[in-house]
Amino acid sequence: MEFMFSNKVKDMKPSAIREIFKSLSDPNVISFAAGNPSPLSFPVEKMKDVADEIFATQASVAFQYGITEGYPRLREQIKTRLRERFNTGTDDDELIITTGGQQGIDLCAKVLCNEGDTVICENPSFIGALNAFRSYNTNLVGVDLEDDGINIEALENALKANPNTKIIYVIPTFQNPAGITTSLEKRKAILDLAKKYNVLILEDNPYGELRFAGEDVPTIKSLDTDGRVLYCSSFSKILSAGMRIGFVCGPKELVQKIVVVKQVNDVHTNQFFQMVASKFIDKYGLDEHIDFIRGLYRDKCNLMLSELDKQVGDKARYTRPEGGLFIWLTVDGANGDELAKRAIENKVAVVTGSSFNPIQGGYSPSIRLNYSTPSDEQIIEGVKRLASIL
Amino acid sequence: MEFMFSNKVKDMKPSAIREIFKSLSDPNVISFAAGNPSPLSFPVEKMKDVADEIFATQASVAFQYGITEGYPRLREQIKTRLRERFNTGTDDDELIITTGGQQGIDLCAKVLCNEGDTVICENPSFIGALNAFRSYNTNLVGVDLEDDGINIEALENALKANPNTKIIYVIPTFQNPAGITTSLEKRKAILDLAKKYNVLILEDNPYGELRFAGEDVPTIKSLDTDGRVLYCSSFSKILSAGMRIGFVCGPKELVQKIVVVKQVNDVHTNQFFQMVASKFIDKYGLDEHIDFIRGLYRDKCNLMLSELDKQVGDKARYTRPEGGLFIWLTVDGANGDELAKRAIENKVAVVTGSSFNPIQGGYSPSIRLNYSTPSDEQIIEGVKRLASIL
Numbered sequence: 001m002e003f004m005f006s007n008k009v010k011d012m013k014p015s016a017i018r019e020i021f022k023s024l025s026d027p028n029v030i031s032f033a034a035g036n037p038s039p040l041s042f043p044v045e046k047m048k049d050v051a052d053e054i055f056a057t058q059a060s061v062a063f064q065y066g067i068t069e070g071y072p073r074l075r076e077q078i079k080t081r082l083r084e085r086f087n088t089g090t091d092d093d094e095l096i097i098t099t100g101g102q103q104g105i106d107l108c109a110k111v112l113c114n115e116g117d118t119v120i121c122e123n124p125s126f127i128g129a130l131n132a133f134r135s136y137n138t139n140l141v142g143v144d145l146e147d148d149g150i151n152i153e154a155l156e157n158a159l160k161a162n163p164n165t166k167i168i169y170v171i172p173t174f175q176n177p178a179g180i181t182t183s184l185e186k187r188k189a190i191l192d193l194a195k196k197y198n199v200l201i202l203e204d205n206p207y208g209e210l211r212f213a214g215e216d217v218p219t220i221k222s223l224d225t226d227g228r229v230l231y232c233s234s235f236s237k238i239l240s241a242g243m244r245i246g247f248v249c250g251p252k253e254l255v256q257k258i259v260v261v262k263q264v265n266d267v268h269t270n271q272f273f274q275m276v277a278s279k280f281i282d283k284y285g286l287d288e289h290i291d292f293i294r295g296l297y298r299d300k301c302n303l304m305l306s307e308l309d310k311q312v313g314d315k316a317r318y319t320r321p322e323g324g325l326f327i328w329l330t331v332d333g334a335n336g337d338e339l340a341k342r343a344i345e346n347k348v349a350v351v352t353g354s355s356f357n358p359i360q361g362g363y364s365p366s367i368r369l370n371y372s373t374p375s376d377e378q379i380i381e382g383v384k385r386l387a388s389i390l
Numbered sequence: 391m392e393f394m395f396s397n398k399v400k401d402m403k404p405s406a407i408r409e410i411f412k413s414l415s416d417p418n419v420i421s422f423a424a425g426n427p428s429p430l431s432f433p434v435e436k437m438k439d440v441a442d443e444i445f446a447t448q449a450s451v452a453f454q455y456g457i458t459e460g461y462p463r464l465r466e467q468i469k470t471r472l473r474e475r476f477n478t479g480t481d482d483d484e485l486i487i488t489t490g491g492q493q494g495i496d497l498c499a500k501v502l503c504n505e506g507d508t509v510i511c512e513n514p515s516f517i518g519a520l521n522a523f524r525s526y527n528t529n530l531v532g533v534d535l536e537d538d539g540i541n542i543e544a545l546e547n548a549l550k551a552n553p554n555t556k557i558i559y560v561i562p563t564f565q566n567p568a569g570i571t572t573s574l575e576k577r578k579a580i581l582d583l584a585k586k587y588n589v590l591i592l593e594d595n596p597y598g599e600l601r602f603a604g605e606d607v608p609t610i611k612s613l614d615t616d617g618r619v620l621y622c623s624s625f626s627k628i629l630s631a632g633m634r635i636g637f638v639c640g641p642k643e644l645v646q647k648i649v650v651v652k653q654v655n656d657v658h659t660n661q662f663f664q665m666v667a668s669k670f671i672d673k674y675g676l677d678e679h680i681d682f683i684r685g686l687y688r689d690k691c692n693l694m695l696s697e698l699d700k701q702v703g704d705k706a707r708y709t710r711p712e713g714g715l716f717i718w719l720t721v722d723g724a725n726g727d728e729l730a731k732r733a734i735e736n737k738v739a740v741v742t743g744s745s746f747n748p749i750q751g752g753y754s755p756s757i758r759l760n761y762s763t764p765s766d767e768q769i770i771e772g773v774k775r776l777a778s779i780l
Binding site for chain 1: 391393394395396397398399402403404425426427429432434437438441445449450451452453454455456488489490492493496500501502503504505507518521522524525526556588590616617618626629630631632633634641643644647649650651653654655656657658659660661662663
């Protein structure tokens with residue numbers, strides 16, 4: 001038979017990035033295209049240790065249905081860490097465990113957006129979030145990202161022009177794809193505009209723990225006094241991406257509605273690994289392991305930057321992240337699609353900037369470089385290959 | 391701030407059933423209310439054995455991002471089992487791993503239904519599916535279930551009356567909540583009507599492996615010659631509910647669209663437990679373990695039925711399932727809500743039939759009884775308590 005897809009999804013295409021994974025089978029290609037954590041960042045032995053404990057003493061809980069909100073002990077542990085580490089979350093907030101950070105974004109979109117409603121986001125922005133918003137047939141409006149965060153004047157213009165805006169979606173810390181951190185002033189300005197135009201902010205912070213230089217900037221949620229910020233994050237870049245554990249923290253009424261919608265989406269998140277994460281925190285804490293990852297990414301980022309300085313020099317501009325996984329490289333006047341194409345011909349994979357444009361098929365003079373997954377040798381050789389096409 | 395929820399979700403309430411879990415803390419209450427598998431059905435030692443192997447040799451795969459379609463080896467194993475065990479799935483089909491069977495239903499609804507589109511289902515039907523359809527603001531139309539499946543004449547009338555029908559949703563084998571198995575004749579008739587009115591069938595078969603009496607009836611999908619049946623199921627009732635692994639098998643074009651939508655929903659399903667399920671099948675196979683579960687549920691079902699025969703007799707009608715987890719008890723003229731209320735006052739928890747009515751707040755003279763989770767002693771005592779209120 002011929003299929004009629006819903007209006008929401010009929011124009012959706014597979015994510016260019018995840019499709020790249022499939023074509024990376026050529027062993028001679030060096031990949032700067034991933035969004036993956038380093039395999040060295042997985043604390044396998046400690047995870048095995050706590051998994052053994054669960055098998056031995058709590059298997060019947062781990063293997064049975066759990067509650068949609070998430071494993072209670074883990075929720076408390078995350079709440080505590082958010083408060084102590086990021087001054088984030090109040091007594092008016094609640095927290096739900098999600099199947100990765102991605103599900104948190106998807107559920108927020110579903111709970112808040114009717115088809116045609118506007119979501120304002122940074123341009124460029126995280127493709128997984130853009131596609132989640134697209135999958136509810138929302139109107140995506142991109143506002144240009146500058147070196148210190150979104151252009152505030154343009155944000156206000158976008159809010160004025162789109163009175164049906166429901167969400168401002170931002171990744172203020174070590175942004176994906178641009179590696180940029182939004183300044184405190186701009187965070188306050190974004191919050192002020194959200195108040196003025198009565199919209200919610202969805203603050204996505206999957207990389208916030210991965211600062212390897214500079215000083216923490218307060219989360220937007222920590223500045224919020226009237227409960228208009230939903231904060232989501234995950235363990236994907238800290239413990240394991242494959243286990244799919246994220247969370248959303250926000251005003252109780254909102255989180256309660258997210259619980260209802262998650263219940264019909266996947267009932268609850270993998271119970272065993274919620275317990276693994278919880279026991280890991282109880283037994284080992286997160287700080288020591290996160291310090292290790294920070295050191296790892298600091299070294300890799302510094303290496304890629306120094307190679308770019310040596311090999312690329314003023315043939316391109318690139319961001320100098322203080323954390324996270326990505327460097328954003330721009331050749332003014334060039335076409336990112338063309339750069340990415342020539343790069344893969346030269347056996348180095350990058351992601352074209354246009355993938356991250358809220359307008360599908362929109363122009364970008366940039367490419368995204370990932371430094372968390374390649375080895376040091378691959379970083380050196382890959383930057384050399386990249387430099388030769390610039 | 392005050393929140394405006396999307397039209398899709400604004401009237402959604404937490405599932406009555408999952409809410410019951412939370413209130414089952416009274417140790418004196420005997421619960422026939424669960425939809426859970428028996429804790430005895432989890433093959434913990436074998437799962438631990440294969441988990442150990444993954445930790446030892448494949449941790450970097452298990453902890454990293456995977457592909458949205460699912461762990462390739464597991465997909466092949468499930469395809470093989472569906473063909474060999476149920477004659478289900480053809481070369482024109484594809485299979486995606488989902489985060490439990492629930493996500494399969496949710497994604498099918500999202501991919502196929504616009505707001506206001508009609509989904510026809512059995513009355514009563516699985517509350518998780520009903521709520522998933524509700525969460526996309528579809529129009530749910532229930533068709534009465536008889537002892538051998540849905541009323542075919544009423545199904546055709548519903549199709550005629552609702553030309554915007556996109557999906558017929560059925561659980562033909564050991565139906566939840568009614569424990570009924572649709573006859574082969576009615577399966578053929580449902581498929582014929584789906585052809586005649588050009589709609590898709592979503593065949594939900596989470597209990598199909600749990601037959602403990604009688605003979606298998608062919609799946610609707612195995613009768614389908616023009617690719618209009620999506621088939622979903624899960625490992626929740628076979629290996630573990632908490633691990634959240636299900637699947638959807640259907641025409642390639644449809645499954646490819648489901649992949650795109652799952653990508654933005656949760657990227658992929660927990661990778662470690664996909665590998666656990668896969669290694670379990672490779673090393674131990676499923677048949678021996680499933681035979682054990684069948685024996686367990688056969689005994690529990692027979693015990694509950696014989697106690698009902700003794701204690702309740704002709705004060706009520708009840709189904710005699712040949713598999714699955716549930717017995718459906720009806721007191722003609724009574725109110726299921728009232729029965730459930732009096733039952734819990736008498737320290738036995740059941741689920742009111744009205745929860746399963748596609749019309750929210752709709753009437754039902756029935757209650758659902760689960761026999762997979764209570765102990766034998768609890769079954770005997772619980773039926774006694776139940777009989778005393780009838």
